[in-house]
Amino acid sequence: MTSTAPQHPSDQTRVNLADVTPPIALGPLDGRYRGAVAPLVDHLSEAALNRARIQVEVEWLIVLCNGTVAGEAGTTPVAGPVVPGAPTLSDAEIAYLRQIPATFGADEIAELGAIERETVHDVKAVEYFIKRRLAADVAGKFLGETSLPAASELVHFACTSEDVNNLSYALMVRGAVLDVWLPAATALADQLADLAREHAAVPMLSRTHGQPATPTTMGKELAVLAHRLRRQLRRIGAAEFLGKINGATGTYGAHTVAVPGADWPAVSRAFVEHLGLTWNPLTTQIESHDWQAEVYADVARFNRILHNLATDVWTYISMGFFTQIPVAGATGSSTMPHKVNPIRFENAEANLEISCSLLDTLAATLVTSRLQRDLTDSTTQRNIGPAFGHSLLAIDNVRRGLTALAVSAETMAADLDANWEVLGEPVQSAMRAASVAGVEGMENPYERLKELTRGHRVDGPAMREFVAGLGLPDDVAARLAALTPASYVGLAERLVADHLD
Known part of the structure; x- marks a missing residue:
């Protein structure tokens, strides 16, 4: 009896994608995202x-x-x-x-x-x-x-494979870092710094622990992140790339037997420095890879700071502090046509996490080699490209995302005006200063402001009424009466100008 059951899709003959020419990339860096990371190739x-x-x-x-x-x-x-x-x-x-x-x-x-x-x-x-x-x-x-x-x-005289490999990887990583990754990361930090300067005076309510807190400016908060990123870039830009060429166990054994009259450490040092690398005089069969662990740790730290930027910007977008400029023809949601999703920052988060995982593994694995040599580093080092690739892709995403942002000063102003209770901090601080100066009636300033503001919404008239009844000196009272959440930003604008190099 012939079965009439429908054929399952998995039973059907289909093209084997592994046989397609030209070959199809297994990973996204050599497929979907090739354009963003191609310079690393x-x-x-x-x-x-x-x-x-x-x-x-x-x-x-x-x-x-x-x-x-x-x-x-x-x-x-x-x-x-x-x-x-x-x-x-x-x-x-x-x-x-x-x-x-x-x-x-x-x-x-x-x-x-x-x-x-x-x-x-x-x-x-x-x-x-x-x-x-x-x-x-x-x-x-x-x-x-x-x-x-x-x-x-x-050709290959007195060399072990690792004499060639360690120098090759040092040249490769140096080129990737200095010629590709570092310029892209620096351009991102510069772009962020420009945004910080542009919005240095735009007031914004802070949220420490997610709760309304002392106001700042959007520019100052972006400047903090730009400053952090640049510090890591300075470390990475000053990295050493080490190399060695000293034989199968680092003793110049074959060298000295074959040519005993040569000063092989001197030749080795001159050769490594001729390649533009830093000479490592004491190694086993392999160069110890410590410099690689140092570079990867610094790049991972840059990644994590950039991840912090991506999550903060994502949050500011959700709060309406940033609006996203729609791209003509782009679709935000397959079903909700109104949406402009922060996909650049979300994609950056994921790629930064993958990059950090790879960089952490590289750094942890490469500093250990059993006795005078094992082969764990061989496969490990072949993943340096993906580690930098995911970071470079994230940098590209963040740069594109920042380009499509516009600050909504009106939204931030409304948020500030709805949170007059944050002025409890400067009022009680002014009362403390007045008390030290001998003004009477300034007892328990923190507790009095706590009673007024904690768990309560306080508007402008209520705060000014409270200040007016404190008995502060006229100049202090006038200064506090003129203060608003939007103007209570301290030296934020000056800090951006003075310290964002």
């Missing part, structure tokens, strides 16, 4: 890692052949080959070598991938990739003879 992708490895190997080869230059700390240069008998490379040969990483593109990525499938070792594949370009037929690229084939066995 040039620094933190697998291809960028291999390009950096090639750069390190090439520069090490040049040093072994031609000697070192003085490092930043005044390291004594080595004139001539570090390895006796190594050919001295011409300017043309050095230029040729440096073109290998500079021209590393799609074809080279594919070639290196094919080599790695044979070696099943990523750094060894890089070594073979470079050696192919030093083969005998390289002579045709020069007008005369070339010594590059003779230098072939100096």
Whole structure:
């Protein structure tokens, strides 16, 4: 008997999306949000890692052949080959070598991938990739003879994979931070600072513990967040990026056996500083990654401050202190046409949380390596890109969100006018000062204001009536009589001008 039951959707033949060409991204950073994070690909992708490895190997080869230059700390240069008998490379040969990483593109990525499938070792594949370009037929690229084939066995000389990897990651992270992430984060902080200055004098009721509290200004509150963000940016901008090149267990063992006459620590230091990095003299097989943990902790802290900004702005929007400028053609809700949702700030929150989770894991994992080396850092470091990617995406969202905000001074003014009880603080403070100055009748100022204001709504006339009956000196009474919640903002505007650099 043939079944007449309807076919379940899961039983139907469907396209296997894993087989679609071009390949479909598994994660959102390489799919939906690619446009916002694409600049990081040039620094933190697998291809960028291999390009950096090639750069390190090439520069090490040049040093072994031609000697070192003085490092930043005044390291004594080595004139001539570090390895006796190594050919001295011409300017043309050095230029040729440096073109290998500079021209590393799609074809080279594919070639290196094919080599790695044979070696099943990523750094060894890089070594073979470079050696192919030093083969005998390289002579045709020069007008005369070339010594590059003779230098072939100096590729990866005395190196362990981590000599190449640690320097490559340091170059990659430095580039990602200084060339991509830091400029974007700085632009956000500057944008926030501009908003703070623009609204430095716009009064706003504070809410400590969510309750009406001493007034401030919108600009001063934004300035606090801009100031906090900039402090973290200064720390990140001053970060050290460490590197080492000292062999399989950090002892220069192979170096000293092969070439005992060289001052290998001096060569190592000069080379690391030549790459623009800070030399780490004492390591195991790996560079200890402490500098990475420091950078990631600072970026995570920036993220968390930015998260605070996103939640505060979201709350101000819900209170009507900010209005959002509608984007033509955009939809806020699939069913409620009136809505303009604060999606930029909500998306930023989520991406900041993901970024912090990854950065925290990176920082916690990378500072530990069993004995002289384990491989936990290999996979871990391949997630540096997503960690920075989610942060960069959040920065982009917040910047877009801030651009679409308008301050509603009228809403904030109405909120202030509905909360005259917040003037209980300056009134009782003025009474205390008057009491110290010898004015009679100023007893128990806090308690009297507490009785008047706590749990009660107090309007302007009631507050002025109370002040008028206190017996304060005329100048003090006049000052308090003129005070309103909107004018009780202290030095908020001056603080923005004086301290928001």
